[in-house]
Amino acid sequence: MAEPKTKYDRQLRIWGEQGQAALEKASICLLNCGPTGSETLKNLVLGGVGSITVIDGSKVEVSDLGNNFMVDESSVGQSKAKCVCAFLQELNDAVKAKFIEEHPEALIETNPSFFSQFTLVVATQLVEDSMVKLDKICREANVKLIFARSYGLTGFVRVSVKEHTVIESKPDHFLDDLRLNNPWPELKSFAETIDLNVADPVAHKHTPYVIILVKMAEEWAKTHGGSLPSTRDEKKQFKELLKAGMVATDEENYKEAIEASFKVFAPRGISLDLQQIISDSCTEVDSNSSQFWVMLAALKEFIVNEGGGEAPLEGSIPDMTSSTELYVNLQKIYQAKAEADYLVIEQRVKNILKKIGRDPDGISKTMIKSFCKNARKLKVCRYRLLEDEFSNPSLPQLQKYLTDEDYSVAMGFYILLRAVDRFTANYNSFPGQFDGEMDEDISRLKTTAVGLLSDLGCNGSPLTEDLINEMCRFGASELHAVAAFIGGVASQEVIKLITRQFVPISGTFIFNGIDHKSQLLAL
Amino acid sequence: MSHSTVQPSRSRDLDKLLLRPGNLVAPTFEPGTQLRDDLQEYVRILVVGAGGLGCELLKDLALSGFKNLEVIDMDRIEVSNLNRQFLFRLEDVGKPKAEVAAKRVMERVSGVNIVPHFCRIEDKELDFYNDFSIIVLGLDSIEARSYINAVACSFLEYDSDDNPREETIKPMVDGGTEGFKGHARVIMPGVTPCFECTIWLFPPQVKFPLCTLAETPRTPPHCIEYAHLIKWDEVHSGKDFDPDDPEHMTWVYTEAVKRAELFGIQGVTYSLTQGVVKNIIPAIASTNAIISAACALETLKIASGCSKTLSNYLTYNGVEGLHIKVTEFVKDKDCLVCGPGVLIELDTSVTLQKFIDMLEEHPKLFLSKASVTHLGKNLYMQAPPVLEEMTRSNLSLPLFELMGKVPKDVVHVTGITSQNDSKRSCLRKLRVVFKAIDGVTDMDMAGGA
Numbered sequence: 016m017a018e019p020k021t022k023y024d025r026q027l028r029i030w031g032e033q034g035q036a037a038l039e040k041a042s043i044c045l046l047n048c049g050p051t052g053s054e055t056l057k058n059l060v061l062g063g064v065g066s067i068t069v070i071d072g073s074k075v076e077v078s079d080l081g082n083n084f085m086v087d088e089s090s091v092g093q094s095k096a097k098c099v100c101a102f103l104q105e106l107n108d109a110v111k112a113k114f115i116e117e118h119p120e121a122l123i124e125t126n127p128s129f130f131s132q133f134t135l136v137v138a139t140q141l142v143e144d145s146m147v148k149l150d151k152i153c154r155e156a157n158v159k160l161i162f163a164r165s166y167g168l169t170g171f172v173r174v175s176v177k178e179h180t181v182i183e184s185k186p187d188h189f190l191d192d193l194r195l196n197n198p199w200p201e202l203k204s205f206a207e208t209i210d211l212n213v214a215d216p217v218a219h220k221h222t223p224y225v226i227i228l229v230k231m232a233e234e235w236a237k238t239h240g241g242s243l244p245s246t247r248d249e250k251k252q253f254k255e256l257l258k259a260g261m262v263a264t265d266e267e268n269y270k271e272a273i274e275a276s277f278k279v280f281a282p283r284g285i286s287l288d289l290q291q292i293i294s295d296s297c298t299e300v301d302s303n304s305s306q307f308w309v310m311l312a313a314l315k316e317f318i319v320n321e322g323g324g325e326a327p328l329e330g331s332i333p334d335m336t337s338s339t340e341l342y343v344n345l346q347k348i349y350q351a352k353a354e355a356d357y358l359v360i361e362q363r364v365k366n367i368l369k370k371i372g373r374d375p376d377g378i379s380k381t382m383i384k385s386f387c388k389n390a391r392k393l394k395v396c397r398y399r400l401l402e403d404e405f406s407n408p409s410l411p412q413l414q415k416y417l418t419d420e421d422y423s424v425a426m427g428f429y430i431l432l433r434a435v436d437r438f439t440a441n442y443n444s445f446p447g448q449f450d451g452e453m454d455e456d457i458s459r460l461k462t463t464a465v466g467l468l469s470d471l472g473c474n475g476s477p478l479t480e481d482l483i484n485e486m487c488r489f490g491a492s493e494l495h496a497v498a499a500f501i502g503g504v505a506s507q508e509v510i511k512l513i514t515r516q517f518v519p520i521s522g523t524f525i526f527n528g529i530d531h532k533s534q535l536l537a538l
Numbered sequence: 539m540s541h542s543t544v545q546p547s548r549s550r551d552l553d554k555l556l557l558r559p560g561n562l563v564a565p566t567f568e569p570g571t572q573l574r575d576d577l578q579e580y581v582r583i584l585v586v587g588a589g590g591l592g593c594e595l596l597k598d599l600a601l602s603g604f605k606n607l608e609v610i611d612m613d614r615i616e617v618s619n620l621n622r623q624f625l626f627r628l629e630d631v632g633k634p635k636a637e638v639a640a641k642r643v644m645e646r647v648s649g650v651n652i653v654p655h656f657c658r659i660e661d662k663e664l665d666f667y668n669d670f671s672i673i674v675l676g677l678d679s680i681e682a683r684s685y686i687n688a689v690a691c692s693f694l695e696y697d698s699d700d701n702p703r704e705e706t707i708k709p710m711v712d713g714g715t716e717g718f719k720g721h722a723r724v725i726m727p728g729v730t731p732c733f734e735c736t737i738w739l740f741p742p743q744v745k746f747p748l749c750t751l752a753e754t755p756r757t758p759p760h761c762i763e764y765a766h767l768i769k770w771d772e773v774h775s776g777k778d779f780d781p782d783d784p785e786h787m788t789w790v791y792t793e794a795v796k797r798a799e800l801f802g803i804q805g806v807t808y809s810l811t812q813g814v815v816k817n818i819i820p821a822i823a824s825t826n827a828i829i830s831a832a833c834a835l836e837t838l839k840i841a842s843g844c845s846k847t848l849s850n851y852l853t854y855n856g857v858e859g860l861h862i863k864v865t866e867f868v869k870d871k872d873c874l875v876c877g878p879g880v881l882i883e884l885d886t887s888v889t890l891q892k893f894i895d896m897l898e899e900h901p902k903l904f905l906s907k908a909s910v911t912h913l914g915k916n917l918y919m920q921a922p923p924v925l926e927e928m929t930r931s932n933l934s935l936p937l938f939e940l941m942g943k944v945p946k947d948v949v950h951v952t953g954i955t956s957q958n959d960s961k962r963s964c965l966r967k968l969r970v971v972f973k974a975i976d977g978v979t980d981m982d983m984a985g986g987a
């Protein structure tokens with residue numbers, strides 16, 4: 016066995032040891048192991064999930080050899096679940112792999128409690144009726160669920176969990192937390208110890224821009240009735256003042272200050288996103304509340320009390336031109352403030368836990384620390400029950416998507432992907448599944464789609480003939496490249512849900528393999 | 539109608555796309571069994587790179603109706619590849635990637651032939667690349683992309699109206715990933731922007747100023763780069779640092795820790811040291827699968843016309859939700875690589891040596907150590923030594939004579955270009971026109987005007 020740290024090095028750099036530990040604890044169930052399902056699991060097995068259970072009742076046919084890498088000629092006639100499972104096990108001996116030769120539809124009908132043993136179920140290539148049933152089962156059992164389906168040059172991925180909360184959302188570009196628009200006393204008094212007009216040119220060009228901005232902003236406030244630059248003219252003036260502070264043209268720290276001056280002008284207080292989260296009714300916690308919501312309740316109290324409208328300080332600063340000493344000291348000041356904020360939140364968490372009758376030390380320090388550090392980046396994702404979305408989609412959204420140039424094809428595919436399931440319920444095959452019935456199938460599919468739209472409250476068919484024809488041409492085929500794409504997306508969403516890092520998709524992802532203008536639809 | 543008569547077929551799913559007429563397809567699409575057979579028999583695809591993307595690409599292409607594949611990669615398998623390069627097992631560590639990848643896919647997909655090439659991309663002659671219908675790139679380096687791009691563009695010829703000649707277009711499909719993000723693009727040289735037209739999409743890696751490393755370190759990477767770039771040379775005079783030697787890496791790590799302690803900087807770890815020194819790009823299986831699948835699908839569409847093609851650049855970002863964006867970039871009409879070629883006017887008396895010297899000074903080229911070929915014939919080669927010796931005598935001859943006394947023609951030059959302090963191997967297409975050839979030139983000029 017390879018040293019896991021080396022084997023997983025490239026992914027540990029993304030989700031860290033905590034994320035990896037969560038993956039290694041997870042048990043994943045796959046329904047149907049055609050190429051879409053197999054490819055999804057392949058990516059997860061490579062990443063080192065704890066265990067997988069492959070469920071498929073079919074035998075390998077010759078046609079499977081053309082689109083599924085996990086079966087080969089020697090597999091024909093054998094259980095598909097068994098063959099796929101054997102190949103997956105070969106990829107990573109740290110994963111516990113097993114299979115059950117049974118049709119997922121039968122399991123859903125006869126043994127709903129079966130699914131409660133898993134962390135997450137990946138359900139592939141199911142028709143609508145089974146999807147809706149499985150969705151209810153998993154929702155009830157609090158099992159995470161992801162649907163994935165490949166269909167010709169289209170397909171979808173849909174996450175279904177009641178609520179998914181994220182502390183470490185790790186956004187790409189997120190403004191640092193320097194508080195230049197609202198410095199706290201220790202930062203101000205540290206700035207006071209530094210003379211911007213220092214005679215030594217080396218010291219002058221090694222004064223960090225944070226200090227320059229804190230001092231200049233304070234100076235400005237003194238002569239402007241306590242307020243910071245807000246109009247365009249004032250902002251321009253402020254930048255001119257910064258420029259005037261330079262003693263040589265090569266002073267990087269002043270250039271950085273001018274570039275970062277918008278951080279002084281930025282409005283104080285928390286973002287709209289965070290405001291929305293703290294006003295969620297879940298912040299009224301009780302004995303059943305999750306750790307996330309308990310910490311959120313504490314955060315809410317902090318913001319209106321000690322925080323003075325701000326979230327706890329993140330505590331890290333970006334690299335900037337500076338002498339080592341000033342930079343390290345500045346770092347310490349930010350860290351100290353973050354630590355102080357954390358201690359307040361920790362105390363509040365304890366008090367809340369006590370109030371709701373739970374162990375006051377029930378949430379670990381590491382967890383609270385991480386929560387404080389990421390307070391500005393928290394995410395709450397909620398997903399409608401599939402049945403609700405299917406029977407009662409958001410009509411304004413639906414109308415908008417159908418008429419919006421960027422969304423209309425994806426929306427068309429969404430409707431048609433549902434229409435083919437209605438079609439097969441009526442005619443016992445998918446449109447275009449067999450040669451020789453194309454023309455008839457095209458008109459039947461059109462009628463079915465129009466019927467579906469009108470059931471949803473949309474009259475008149477905005478679907479193009481081209482799209483309907485293409486859908487029939489696809490004939491329920493599962494192309495390997497499309498399956499690998501859809502499976503790739505599904506596995507990435509599994510990783511986000513299990514590690515509780517990054518942000519999973521909201522709504523339904525519709526793959527558009529024609530021109531790649533795929534979309535997320537929130538219905 | 540009875541369904542039971544349908545014969546089981548390996549290509550059942552793909553046939554839906556290849557045998558049936560469609561509405562949203564390329565104008566050239568001719569569905570039918572002939573098309574399916576042609577893809578298998580005549581289409582030859584080169585996969586450049588057998589790493590995270592390359593493994594996926596070989597699998598995807600082998601299951602997308604192609605039978606003639608080749609793969610080129612100079613690397614050997616490492617343990618840290620195993621979290622995503624699914625064709626490799628622990629016991630394969632140390633073996634050439636291209637060879638193992640080709641073998642594994644052939645074992646599982648019968649009828650597919652994959653020829654591996656365990657070598658550098660620069661080691662192959664231009665003709666090697668010209669043999670393929672489509673080149674698919676699964677690389678992680680800008681330099682390698684740039685090189686293959688120049689090779690594919692070098693086959694491009696323009697007609698007298700400066701329109702690209704269709705039969706000389708060598709399509710490329712390029713993928714790249716970093717963590718949860720990636721891109722896939724289709725390059726039709728002369729039609730859509732080539733890699734060099736949009737080189738600004740790949741900004742060069744930021745380097746720390748040496749004075750920061752030496753005088754005012756602030757972050758862990760500063761300490762690591764000090765140990766790696768400054769201290770190593772001070773202590774080990776003359777001995778090259780080898781990033782793959784664990785002893786070397788440990789030395790750099792220990793020195794970085796010492797420096798961090800000296801300056802009160804926190805956070806130097808062995809893993810970070812490796813990351814900084816080797817410029818490790820995080821990589822996961824799912825993103826590689828997604829991007830490769832998009833590339834394979836586009837390859838199938840280019841070869842068959844069975845659907846519209848991506849036009850022309852897709853970005854994928856799965857960090858926050860999922861964002862897929864398609865951008866239609868436009869080509870740079872003055873591009874040195876995919877344009878008609880840099881025009882160079884010469885006297886008929888200019889020797890090959892003089893020509894090579896000129897290239898070094900040319901303001902658009904700055905091309906040193908040039909090797910020159912004309913119509914596939916080596917006029918002068920810098921390496922290997924055997925070829926150098928064979929072609930050396932040409933240096934003193936006029937280029938005009940070496941090119942068969944034609945008034946104008948295209949030559950290909952490979953060498954080293956130095957731009958913005960970085961040197962890299964490159965390939966350039968040059969349009970050489972000879973001045974003042976009596977009569978012929980005037981006629982020709984008049985005709986071409």
Ligand SMILES: [Zn+2]
Nearest residue numbers: 732735873876
């Ligand atoms: Zn170009």
